Amino acid sequence: MSERETWTSRIGFIFAAVGSAVGLGNIWSFPFQTAANGGAAFLVVYLLAVFLIGFPTMMAEFVIGRRGEQNPVASFKNIGYGNWSFAGGLGVFSSLVTLSFYSVVGGWVLSYIVGSATGAYFGDAGAYFGSIASGPTAIAAHAVFMLVTIGIVASGVTDGIERATTFMIPAILVLLVGLAAWATTLEGATAGYAFYLSPDFGVIADNFWSIVPPAMGQAFFTLSLGFSVMIAYSSYLGRDDSLPADGGAIVVVNTLVALLAGFVVFPILFATGGAGGAGGGAGTAFVALAGAFGNLPAGGIIGFVFFAVLLFAALSSSISLLEVPVSYISENYGYSRATTAVAMGATIALVGVPATFGTSWLGFYNDVVFKLLLPVAVLLIAVFVGWVADTEAVDELGRGSTFGESFTTAWLWWVRVVVPFAVIVTLYLGVTALYEGLNTGAYF
Template sequence: MTGQREFFSSRIGFILAAAGSAIGLGAIWKFPYMTGQNGGGAFLMVYLAVVALIGLTMILAEMALGRATHTDAVGAFRRLGGGRWRFFGYFSLLAAFLILSFYCVVGGWTVGYLVKAVSGSLFDESAGDFKARFQSFVGHPLESLFYFIVFMGMTTGVILGGVTRGIERLSKVLMPLLFLLMLVMIVRALTLDGAMEGVRFYLTVDFSKITGRVLIDVLGFACFSLSLGFAGMLTYGSYMQPGESLIRSAVWVVILQTICCILAGFMVLPAVFAFGFLPSEGPGLTYITLPAVFSKMVAGQFFAVVFFSLFLMAALTSSISILEPIVTWLIDQFRMTRKAAGALVSVASTLLGISACWSFGAVDWTFGVADLPAWLRLTPFEFLDYITLNVMMPVNALAVCLLMGWVADDAFRQQLYPAGTAFGPNAALLPRLSWLYSDLTVRFVAPAVILVIMASSVVDALKKAL
């Protein structure tokens, strides 16, 4: 239907869907590495502080914008800020479209590795070492493209089911299952000989490693691992029932996302260290190091299937939140059916994503030209990753903070933090302190943090270019 807006049928459905959006691939493949390399327990303390002091307010602001307007990103910015602000709605949707085109590439790798784990071909020694196998897989133009399209199809299939029968129903199944499988993996990892070395690497407190660069990294990861900056939380917020508590929902989303990050470290690092491997970041950890670990583990094939299953769940619950904002905009603004909107966006994103899919050896994107400057040597995947993470998402997150902090009037903002809803009918001081904290954070602290992150990204880019 195009004329009637859907809503999540329950608070738990919304919380699990929003948490699924925030619990993406980075929580599993990046957080353990960053924590272990940057002070262990000290990094974890800094991360928790940043999430509590800044991340919570930012996610609350985006959800509030959606819940207050009950419309798509463009309509929400325009309704609250006027016609000039709708640019940031379009910019958010463009970010979502670009992210989807390369995020589904990584999702496709996960589907492929799950298939290989189930069939046992993941451990075929005749295929060379695990690094060579991964390079061969991502560099194969047809195999990588096939799994990319499969994952895009899975994402689109969920979206076509709608908010209640698609997104909410899937989240209610996958999110509890994700945490259950993580616990299974943690129990196995911690019972391995030598696992405690990985635990020490993960949790040893070393504040000497908390440098300015690390602080910027943790700020960036904490703020943008919460799915901020591409209208995902805004869109999910627009599906909230009017009477639901924003604060409670946002707090639960942040708690679940943080727990997942912490559990990922206990799942990955003890197993890696138990077999004498060193943790690497990103694809190297997930698709090279961990398969090597599983190959040496008793019942390794079973645990490989479990791991790539939960990894696929994390990828899928995030990808649907990336696609949904664009579909919602097409439905709201052009009165398209959900099926037509979902098909249109997925086909367009697939066409763009082919270039990202073929960024790992299938095509020479320098076209044989030597001595190109660094910024021209970026593959389509690298370019899309950089421009969205370092430019578009920060700009959009900053726009939400400025809109909610400086443009929205006091009466509007006070409706977002009702004392009775958040803290009970007899509360007085605590709600006021909460309001003061949120107001200061969304007006001053969060924008300052985002500007620091953006400036750091610009400096790093200039250093690489020069």
């Protein structure tokens, strides 16, 4: 067996992990989740979820991956707890399901890049979305997006994933900053900022329990938690890296990108009168933005740049989602990385075909992942690290770190008690909402 690859540098790992976290969830989903759940009220709950639950959970996945030094399933066995491998297996399954519909949305982004260049959506943004969101065009774009993802993952950890994300993450940041600066010049931008940044704590108090599930799900999704991605990526790390420092950098940059996306989207929507449709789901998000770009001077150029940023973000996450099952199969069964990437990519693409039939299927896939799979996976990780492999976890978190024993002890008890409690509440609320949706026929 060939020697296992590692990141060539610490910054390579950070860019790759940030790339996994910075995806459609940050630039597409986050602004519209914010709009649909009370604006700044959602932002407050989301930020609490990211830093109080997301960051400690990321450290939990890191210690499993670096300690185990293998794929998300084998890492549990290498630590000495093979009977917990199912927890990593759930993450592999979640990655597969998520990428199957995520790739369909990635295909939409490709279509919108073309539409920005040709002006195809300027006349009727709704009709354009209808023409590309389902049917042959959606299937073809879905296939192209998956082919690009497969090509990057097949090229390896250093030549594929690290090289691609080292280019894409700085590009995303530079382009988003440029778009956010441009958005300040729009008439109506002030109203967009007020909606986004001025929380009504009465709204939070009255709607807290309805805001929690989407906010927690958004936090897990945007930080790539519950997919076993961070277990896989940290398994390629050296023992002298500080996990808290790296994790902190990843969380901060990821949150910065999400916030920047809001500084772009809300001024545009309020400047063009499209804010009212901001919370209507996957399709409405694209229609609202495309309609806004069609009503702006140089809208084709602005739209092209925005959807190019969205494409980079989508790809940086899709390669991490494919890496999880590829690393598992190639390491456990001895198949080559390239062969495994092609086979798994093709399988995932086929699983996602129903999501090209209409947005109801895509919404169902999305809610199953957000409200069920991710909370269960995160809960299992917290219980494992906090109560089963606690000694190994504390030892691993301290390696290469300048943080003292008080930090690791506080982190352990936080993962033991606070994280499981928060996730159990979120899981209950999310499953209840999912059941109601199925019972009322909201999906199909």
